[in-house]
Amino acid sequence: MMAAIDSIVNELARRNITPSHQRVMIMKYLVENQCHPTVDQIFSALRQQIPTLSKATVYNTLNVLAEAQLVRVLSIEDNETRYDITTETHGHFKCSSCGRIYNFAVDVDRFVSGELRDFRITEKNVYFSGICPTCLGKAEKEKRR
Amino acid sequence: MMAAIDSIVNELARRNITPSHQRVMIMKYLVENQCHPTVDQIFSALRQQIPTLSKATVYNTLNVLAEAQLVRVLSIEDNETRYDITTETHGHFKCSSCGRIYNFAVDVDRFVSGELRDFRITEKNVYFSGICPTCLGKAEKEKRR
DNA sequence: TTCTAAGCTTAGAATCATTATAATTTCATT
DNA sequence: AATGAAATTATAATGATTCTAAGCTTAGAA
Numbered sequence: 001m002m003a004a005i006d007s008i009v010n011e012l013a014r015r016n017i018t019p020s021h022q023r024v025m026i027m028k029y030l031v032e033n034q035c036h037p038t039v040d041q042i043f044s045a046l047r048q049q050i051p052t053l054s055k056a057t058v059y060n061t062l063n064v065l066a067e068a069q070l071v072r073v074l075s076i077e078d079n080e081t082r083y084d085i086t087t088e089t090h091g092h093f094k095c096s097s098c099g100r101i102y103n104f105a106v107d108v109d110r111f112v113s114g115e116l117r118d119f120r121i122t123e124k125n126v127y128f129s130g131i132c133p134t135c136l137g138k139a140e141k142e143k144r145r
Numbered sequence: 146m147m148a149a150i151d152s153i154v155n156e157l158a159r160r161n162i163t164p165s166h167q168r169v170m171i172m173k174y175l176v177e178n179q180c181h182p183t184v185d186q187i188f189s190a191l192r193q194q195i196p197t198l199s200k201a202t203v204y205n206t207l208n209v210l211a212e213a214q215l216v217r218v219l220s221i222e223d224n225e226t227r228y229d230i231t232t233e234t235h236g237h238f239k240c241s242s243c244g245r246i247y248n249f250a251v252d253v254d255r256f257v258s259g260e261l262r263d264f265r266i267t268e269k270n271v272y273f274s275g276i277c278p279t280c281l282g283k284a285e286k287e288k289r290r
Numbered sequence: 291t292t293c294t295a296a297g298c299t300t301a302g303a304a305t306c307a308t309t310a311t312a313a314t315t316t317c318a319t320t
Numbered sequence: 321a322a323t324g325a326a327a328t329t330a331t332a333a334t335g336a337t338t339c340t341a342a343g344c345t346t347a348g349a350a
């Protein structure tokens with residue numbers, strides 16, 4: 001899936017964000033790699049296409065995009081900020097074994113208790129962790145030996 | 146509310162954790178300050194009672210307690226690990242204005258979608274953020290001026 | 291096409307949260 | 321009281337993130 005540069009540029013321009021080459025490439029990366037990458041993953045990957053890319057630029061750009069609500073900042077674990085181009089509320093499951101992050105549908109509003117009635121909620125996150133089916137399957141195979 | 150040192154010592158001993166003075170005081174702090182404190186908050190507060198307390202000890206102790214499931218590690222935002230003595234699943238709401246964290250009841254099990262059927266879930270976290278009623282009230286008062 | 295001012299990027303320093311280390315102290319048992 | 325294991329300590333080290341100042345890029349005006 002190739003992200004249209006044009007639509008990215010338009011999206012940024014609509015929010016008064018200068019669509020510099022670096023910013024466009026960072027967004028393109030997020031669209032094409034919806035695996036909740038870390039700054040380091042984004043930086044390392046794009047370094048090959050933009051050899052002079054600075055890590056500070058990646059941090060700066062992600063902060064700008066987060067402020068514009070174009071990306072969502074995930075704090076599933078400390079010391080590991082991740083980014084998600086899908087901004088609609090959904091759950092994240094992190095496998096403790098392989099580290100992979102899975103999305104899952106979540107109807108958060110259905111179980112919010114009345115306690116938060118008088119709160120203005122601007123962001124909702126649901127994080128689960130445990131073992132994914134792939135790693136569970138591996139464990140089962142290990143057991144049978 | 147004064148936490149019984151005896152029950153803390155017993156709780157640690159039951160899990161084969163040496164109930165050293167520092168560990169007991171850290172747990173006591175968490176029981177008496179259920180405000181999801183950070184390491185720095187715990188360290189600063191206890192420094193007055195244990196002048197030689199080392200920050201590394203606080204980190205070590207919290208990690209040991211987390212592994213023993215006596216405390217829960219919260220990653221509501223990056224660069225801000227917090228700790229909770231209440232280990233049953235409940236939600237956390239962080240006010241973007243005052244920074245306070247509120248607990249709220251959450252029936253997470255009721256809405257886990259079929260997508261996670263084959264996953265082994267070991268931990269569930271629900272984090273919301275926004276503005277709390279106190280800060281909303283202040284904002285309203287500001288508006289009326 | 292050139293100029294301009296504002297904003298962006300860069301490279302590396304700085305900051306900060308957290309972990310590692312080795313020496314010392316404390317703990318629980320004998 | 322002695323002992324060995326574990327914990328604490330003080331500080332260095334690590335790694336994520338932010339800051340900084342200089343230079344570059346951008347978009348639009350001239």
